[in-house]
């Protein structure tokens with residue numbers, strides 16, 4: 115108890131904002147339901163109120179996140195089976211109160227104190243020391259950031275801040291919704307989910323700096339950087355002063371001084387521009403193409419005799435250029451620093467309760483880079499500034515934008531969704547939201563584009579507001595009307611992005627056709643609906659009955675799929691294909707094993723098709739995989755599971771996106787070589803081997819090519835496919851003929867009968883299959899025999915191991931999974947970085963893989979297809 119009081123005191127002391135330029139982030143709150151408060155809010159917002167019965171919560175906390183933090187609910191329990199449904203939703207149909215007492219230093223005459231918000235869901239009243247400083251018509255929307263002058267209400271010593279957050283309905287409010295992705299959080303994300311700050315300034319304040327450059331071509335000798343900031347005179351007399359600062363490179367080598375005088379009339383505002391010429395600029399590149407050098411701009415503003423009136427928080431930026439155009443097919447093409455940038459993206463989900471953990475996001479981004487993805491798409495899930503900083507540092511591009519299917523797309527011409535139509539008030543909230551998000555994102559080199567619509571384009575009035583806000587914030591990046599080709603506002607032109615599905619299962623050859631979501635143009639959200647977790651994860655969130663239903667009742671709805679009013683509430687399409695192609699499962703483990711095979715096949719074929727077709731007559735210009743990750747433990751639409759365990763879908767994706775890669779085209783049976791890098795060309799040997807299920811060679815070919823940077827080319831046709839009976843294995847090895855290094859290695863399992871699609875019966879989410887490929891022979895393969903050899907590699911903080919596996923039998927070893935587990939608990943470790951996994955090894959073949967895992971005690975198991983499960987380490 116004493117300790118708790120001590121920390122409470124510390125937090126209050128931490129609150130002092132003694133000098134102009136100081137900012138305090140409200141470090142935490144007390145949270146309570148308005149239903150359990152009988153006090154008058156004016157009085158409750160005076161210092162000294164009794165909040166002993168309230169819940170202490172963190173600085174960014176939706177109501178549900180706060181209740182979880184206080185163990186009112188437990189997420190392991192809520193995430194189990196359908197328990198989330200049992201939360202009493204009526205608790206969230208009343209406003210909730212957030213309260214904090216803060217010590218604020220006395221203000222000198224002329225100084226100001228501002229309260230800064232970054233969005234409160236769905237809308238809020240804000241009280242400060244008994245004054246009602248903001249009403250819900252202004253403080254509205256999850257992204258509505260505002261600044262309120264609270265100078266006249268500040269008192270010496272303790273001050274109290276009270277926020278009343280109103281309930282959220284996704285169809286009525288501009289909030290952070292989940293559409294059909296998963297069941298909704300019971301509070302619909304209500305509350306103070308983003309930071310609230312107090313900012314002390316002198317008589318003149320300045321905004322966060324914005325940065326533009328005249329950079330066009332990486333070969334330039336110098337670049338002019340223009341830093342802009344909005345300044346405002348809050349006093350009754352005119353203000354003269356100087357905005358000054360520095361630009362420094364992150365290696366400390368470059369240092370430019372900025373300085374410009376200003377003169378502002380009373381209560382007026384203006385924008386100051388400061389230019390600097392940087393010689394030999396260090397160019398920022400996406401991870402696959404180079405480094406991520408950053409520069410930092412630091413600005414302060416002085417008035418009178420060099421008195422500090424405001425200090426801007428240090429802002430980093432990168433020198434790079436992104437553009438987008440639509441090509442002759444009306445497909446969007448992005449370029450980064452002049453190079454065509456084939457987007458290999460994934461659709462991001464925040465946590466169900468919007469709990470933000472920068473370390474988790476770093477992990478998610480690390481996984482993306484590990485798979486070879488280069489872009490994350492945030493559909494109305496703009497999160498926090500740290501996400502963009504991580505993307506900048508890691509070289510991951512970001513496509514941001516607004517979300518579909520609810521209030522955000524309440525247009526007259528949108529009959530697909532139930533979002534309420536916009537009122538004048540909503541247009542104002544939309545402007546404030548765009549302005550605020552643009553300000554947050556403006557300097558980040560990772561920004562590739564902002565999509566002002568998703569399924570539907572904004573109406574002309576909203577488009578104008580969005581564009582006004584973006585221009586006001588000196589937005590330097592592409593703005594795209596929507597993620598679909600349904601229509602567009604005149605001001606923005608065609609989006610160049612298709613949204614023609616699929617979202618549910620389709621076979622591998624789908625992607626090589628020329629219709630719907632197949633690999634041509636830019637697919638803004640598409641995938642075969644896969645992402646099955648492994649058994650260890652399933653046991654954490656499914657009941658025994660849920661798990662049995664997975665294979666015994668393949669058409670049954672599962673609570674851990676999409677919402678129950680969505681076509682994705684069950685896996686009937688997926689399971690029909692799994693049963694037909696791989697044979698009816700004989701148990702849960704068999705089902706999950708087959709699911710991993712299906713998932714691997716699905717992601718690999720999609721990602722490879724978009725790579726193979728990147729140089730086609732109608733090029734595949736990019737895709738965003740639907741989806742990267744899930745808001746909670748889910749059975750689908752993810753490349754790794756909620757517990758950050760990589761799954762079949764992950765390694766299928768990874769196998770498809772190596773920097774240089776040989777690819778099998780499921781439709782034409784051709785082999786392509788794709789090179790994602792920008793390095794000069796080099797000679798390559800491609801070995802193509804086809805063997806039957808008994809290990810006998812059907813064909814062997816070698817061919818050479820010069821792989822060409824950032825492009826794809828066809829190099830051969832696979833011989834002997836017409837001779838395949840039942841199932842055969844195809845291995846493609848791309849090799850450097852000089853040093854003999856293996857550049858890429860892939861194995862495909864091919865059926866004598868390919869899947870057959872019925873395109874005319876396509877829906878918005880799938881294309882039906884009239885005849886399935888037949889892989890049932892894979893279940894009857896004789897056991898293979900694998901030897902293993904383990905070598906330790908040194909790496910601080912990680913167990914880093916190289917494993918060499920040799921197949922000493924005469925048949926292929928099919929789809930072997932290596933798992934790292936805790937030696938004591940046998941629980942699967944995560945995060946974990948495998949160079950490759952779910953391996954198929956040819957007879958007498960020897961391969962090596964590596965694993966890195968941040969744990970000191972690790973045990974490794976081999977299991978899967980036709981091998982005996984055993985511990986190899």
Ligand SMILES: *[C@@H]1O[C@H](CO)[C@@H](O)[C@H](O)[C@H]1NC(C)=O
Pocket residue numbers: 154155156157
């Ligand atoms: C709340 O208290 C303030 C100050 O005591 C008073 O002026 C106001 O009328 C009260 N409001 C309500 C709704 O009772």
Ligand SMILES: *[C@@H]1O[C@H](CO)[C@@H](O)[C@H](O)[C@H]1NC(C)=O
Pocket residue numbers: 203206207281282283284285298300301302
């Ligand atoms: C959440 O929003 C949905 C509409 O999308 C609405 O049906 C539901 O009632 C809302 N929940 C709460 C607690 O208000």
Ligand SMILES: *[C@@H]1O[C@H](CO)[C@@H](O)[C@H](O)[C@H]1NC(C)=O
Pocket residue numbers: 358359360413414422425
């Ligand atoms: C303001 O900026 C100038 C120029 O960079 C610098 O010398 C000075 O230390 C800064 N002052 C503060 C208080 O940050």
Ligand SMILES: *[C@@H]1O[C@H](CO)[C@@H](O)[C@H](O)[C@H]1NC(C)=O
Pocket residue numbers: 347348349350351352353354377378379380381382
């Ligand atoms: C700052 O605002 C005050 C109050 O309106 C005004 O008297 C003064 O001239 C302004 N200064 C400038 C430089 O605009």
Ligand SMILES: *[C@@H]1O[C@H](CO)[C@@H](O)[C@H](O)[C@H]1NC(C)=O
Pocket residue numbers: 442443444608
């Ligand atoms: C591209 O879009 C424009 C505008 O809608 C249209 O006029 C043109 O016909 C389209 N071109 C193609 C190839 O679809």
Ligand SMILES: *[C@@H]1O[C@H](CO)[C@@H](O)[C@H](O)[C@H]1NC(C)=O
Pocket residue numbers: 199297678679
């Ligand atoms: C669907 O979900 C809603 C909200 O959780 C629930 O009220 C309803 O009972 C569910 N319907 C079915 C058929 O499970």
Ligand SMILES: *[C@@H]1O[C@H](CO)[C@@H](O)[C@H](O)[C@H]1NC(C)=O
Pocket residue numbers: 806807808839840
């Ligand atoms: C593989 O071997 C089995 C057993 O000898 C035989 O029945 C089968 O026909 C063979 N399959 C092929 C494709 O040769």
Ligand SMILES: *[C@@H]1O[C@H](CO)[C@@H](O)[C@H](O)[C@H]1NC(C)=O
Pocket residue numbers: 799801815816849
């Ligand atoms: C094909 O190339 C591989 C790798 O360089 C080599 O091992 C193999 O012997 C070659 N095959 C033929 C028929 O030349």
Ligand SMILES: *[C@@H]1O[C@H](CO)[C@@H](O)[C@H](O)[C@H]1NC(C)=O
Pocket residue numbers: 773774789790791792793794795796797798820821822823
């Ligand atoms: C393709 O990429 C690799 C780097 O992964 C590079 O070494 C090679 O020279 C590139 N160009 C080719 C093969 O055309």
Ligand SMILES: *[C@@H]1O[C@H](CO)[C@@H](O)[C@H](O)[C@H]1NC(C)=O
Pocket residue numbers: 840888889890891
């Ligand atoms: C699939 O192939 C197996 C042989 O591997 C065969 O016995 C079976 O009849 C085939 N299934 C169908 C539906 O054709």
